[in-house]
Amino acid sequence: MKKPVFKWENIRERRTWRLFILFIFFILACVSILFSLSKGAVDISWSTIWTSLTSFDMESKQQILWNIRLPRVIIGALVGVNLALAGAILQGIMRNPLADPGIIGINSGAGLVGVVILLLFPHLEFIVPIGAFFGAMGAAVLIYVLAWKRGIQPVRIVLAGVAVSAFLGSWISILMIFYSDRVQGALMFMVGGLSARSWNHVEMIWIYSLLGLLFAIFGTRWMNILLLGDETARGLGLSVERTRIIMTAVASLLAASAVSVVGLLGFVGLIVPHAARLLIGNDYRLLIPASCFLGIAVVTFSDTVGRLIMAPVEIPVGVIMGIFGAPFFLYLLRRET
Template sequence: MKCSMRSSTRTAKILAICFLCMAASAVLAVCLGAVPVSPGELISALAGSSDTAAARILLHVRLPRTAGTLLAGAALSVAGRIIQCVLGNPLASPNIIGVNAGAGFFTVLCIALFPYDTALQPFAAFLGALAAVMAVYFIARKTGASRITLVLAGIAVGSLLNAGIDTITVFMPNSVPGITSYKIGGLAGVTFGKLSPAWIIILVGLLAAILLSRDLDVLSLGDTTAKSLGMNAELTRFLLLTTAAALAGAAVSFAGLIGFVGLIVPHCAAKITGSGNSLTLPVCALLGAAFLTVCDIVARTLFAPFEIPLGIIVSYIGVPFFIYLVLRKKGGRHGDRT
């Protein structure tokens, strides 16, 4: 009993710290930028009592953008964690196994075919992400599902879907404006309108992921063990992959093909919590939101008033950090050391 009490205060501490990180990143993101805004102006703008230029910047530029980075960061990180656990593969993440490309292809297709129905985009992205993740899963299963096969299958599926995106942009160059920045990934010019209905999908997806966290733990013990514990492994796996696809798809629909968040953040979160997914998934969501928001601040302020696309910053910060993480486990094979 004592032990579980201690672990529950530890849980609360970790969650509180991660939440503060996220909140701090959000406040910074709203205040910093080409035109700095003071916290006082922020409060009065939120209260609706001023109609200054600063208030308009806040309401129409900074707030939707910050909401977008928070949502996309949380969604991509949690999707990454789910995919890694379900496939039993630490290298799997939405961008590496082609899930982002699937969502991107369907989004671009949707834009090309129905340019005025922007509300369709998140659903198209979800379908694309789901198709990609299921394709990779079945290919890997047919061929024996070794870790490297799965990554190879993902790269193959991802390349095919990227070719699809390129085909559409080559044959219909005017139908998809801003395709380059979409492929790099970023949230320049995002509005509250563009975030809807993706934000609903993301919030529901995060909730579903957290409710299924214990099931995710058991599923990652392997099919035989999961079945012997009375779990319907196929159904649970399908539900979890669908949740991951919904999260990744919704994020890609407004944030473009941002990579690496779904790989880096889950690894860090697992390192911090060192325990099951009922803690790791919420930590992933909070840290993912904070990480992408901080990257976006850098993207906006480094060469202000010029902006660097967010996807580039994520890669510049994320990849060296990831290499550092890999190098720090000197000697041991993956998962050998505690």
């Protein structure tokens, strides 16, 4: 009598397992948020956090919570959601586990427009999200065109994205050299950080996050059909190219809104959806919320580590993500090629 062969895929396909992992991601997101609210130059107990959120007696610690940490944590959570969703969408429509808004150049398109506005028209900072969206969308279209040769191949997407990212990054560097007297405000934008983020930045990003999330949820059925392959998807009545254009626009909106607030924060869109997919599978009905919760946990926790690891000096969250994200990218590159 043969013993049953253990297969990870069989475990991952079970609905109870998927719901369990989704619940774990939700708990991780909540714990990371509470950890980020409580830890810093001044530690705040969880009981004080609860009291501060339910009353309006503004003591010193409550002032710190409401005016400094809470908007920063909210922005970190929304950025985590946006970049994770953008990565999940791009990996699906391009059928490439290495696709990420930062790696394939979408962030650079958004970043170039953002730097132009910040350096040349600083009084128009409020239009950065809209400008960054058009920059991201333009970069996505350019990458798509360069990578197209009788269809889309994963390697061409990565190579075209790296080339476009390097090209746009060069123009960002040129602008910073020519306007070196104004470069201080753009430095954090280039690195990617949450320092000094306020309620004004929350107002800038939340509507784009909400719209992007709603569009991503609405497009889960399309994404699942695309996973079957282009020919099968066409046979089921799906307009493949139109779907790719629409979902690329959604990913660009999500990535651009995140870039406009925190700058060029990389690797979130690569690590988070890939890790979620390894544990929960390819079903976008579950992958979307899983990426959201895990994105919140990764960004808020990384930001807290950046604040604490060399306190009182603060390391931007973009640096922390680069330290852990680059080895993960190399691992994926060797695994997939």
